[in-house]
Structures are given as structure tokens and as C-alpha cells.
Amino acid sequence: MNREAIAAFVEASRGAPRLMGVDLGTKTIGLALSDVGRQIASSLETIRRVKFTPDxxxxxxxxxxxxxxxxxxxxxxxxxxxxxxxxxxxxxxxxNLKPILPLPVFFHDERLSSAAVNRMLIDADTSRARRGEVVDKLAAAYILQGFLDVMRGLLEAETEEPATW
Structure with a gap:
């Protein structure tokens, strides 16, 4: 992972306390939110995709x-x-989103995020219907938490102090 890109994203996003994780699917958009300390990701909601403008x-x-x-x-x-x-x-x-929502964006590898979340939900004996309702927002939380962990680890390694945002 590129330390310079992460550091630039962190600096550009300092204007507000939270980060949002986005799992962009063809039918839904899963969303997650960090806490203000940028340590923990929590699922937020799933947007049912309609058209670009309302989404x-x-x-x-x-x-x-x-x-x-x-x-x-x-x-x-x-x-x-x-x-x-x-x-x-x-x-x-x-x-297309940039003119509507001019926030800094970081692309984070999401390979196997939905599979990991589905596995966790199956292990928790969650019904198939319930899994379908929550998998996208939980995948967004999984993606965001992965990024938060990498970000914290890389920035702490550079300063040898706990990361603060």
C-alpha cells in the first residue's frame, strides 16, 4: 500500500472527523462510517440503487x-x-460523483470482502434473507475497517507514536 497516497488522503480529509466506507454494487450501495477517532468502522445503511442522481x-x-x-x-x-x-x-x-460530492477518495482493495462477511453471517446462523439485507453495509464496514487498520499501522510506523487525526 502506498504510504504517500494514504498520508495525502488523511491530510485532505482532515476537514471533518469521520470517513465513510462505500461498497458499490450494481443493485445496492453499502455504507459504513468511522468513529470520530477514525479507529472503528460501523455499518450505516444500504442504498437501493435507482439512478445516479438520487443515489x-x-x-x-x-x-x-x-x-x-x-x-x-x-x-x-x-x-x-x-x-x-x-x-x-x-x-x-x-x-461522476466528484462535482456533487467534492470529498477526497481513497480506493481500497475489496477482494473477498463480501465473501468474508457472508462467511461470518453464516457462522452466526443468520438466515439467507437477513444476510441479503445486511451484507452490503457490513462489507462496507469490512472495507473501511481494513483501511483504518492499514492507515493507522503505516502512519504509526512512520512516527513511532500512536496516530492522531
Whole structure:
């Protein structure tokens, strides 16, 4: 992971205390929110995708309400690390979102995030219907928590002190 890119994202997102994790699917958008200390990610909600404008409007509304300073977007890379059509779709969504929601964006590898969350829900004996309701927002929390952990680890390694935001 690129330390300079993470440090630049952290600096650019300092204007507000929280980060939002986004799991962008074709039918839904899973959302998660960090705490103000940027230590813990919690699932927030799942947006049922309709069209770009209302989807982006809802995202912007939630970012304003929760004082979000930056977005951590799950990047759906192929298992070999290459970029396929889903990555292109994600990057296109973010390009179109920029004029509506001018927040810094960090793309974080989301490979296997939904699979990990589904496995956790199955282990918790969650019904198939309930899994369908919560998997996207939990995947967003999984993506955001992964980023928060990497961010904290990299920045603490540079300063040899606990990270503060």
C-alpha cells in the first residue's frame, strides 16, 4: 500500500472527523462510517440503487449529516489484481460523483470482502434473507475497517507514536 497516497488522503480529509466506507454494487450501495477517532468502522445503511442522481444525492446527504471528510471506496479488483469492468464502473461512478460530492477518495482493495462477511453471517446462523439485507453495509464496514487498520499501522510506523487525526 502506498504510504504517500494514504498520508495525502488523511491530510485532505482532515476537514471533518469521520470517513465513510462505500461498497458499490450494481443493485445496492453499502455504507459504513468511522468513529470520530477514525479507529472503528460501523455499518450505516444500504442504498437501493435507482439512478445516479438520487443515489449520489443520498450519499451526499449522509456525508453532510455525519460530518464525513473522505470516502474509502471498495475497489473490486480481480483475484489476480487486474482491473475488470467492475473497477471501470466504480471509477466512473466516482468521477461522476466528484462535482456533487467534492470529498477526497481513497480506493481500497475489496477482494473477498463480501465473501468474508457472508462467511461470518453464516457462522452466526443468520438466515439467507437477513444476510441479503445486511451484507452490503457490513462489507462496507469490512472495507473501511481494513483501511483504518492499514492507515493507522503505516502512519504509526512512520512516527513511532500512536496516530492522531
Amino acid at each position: 449520489a444525492g443520498r450519499l451526499a446527504e449522509l456525508c453532510g449529516r455525519h460530518q464525513v471528510g473522505g470516502l474509502v471506496i471498495g475497489l473490486p479488483l480481480n483475484m489476480d489484481g487486474s482491473e475488470g469492468p467492475r473497477v471501470q464502473s466504480t471509477r466512473s461512478f466516482v468521477r
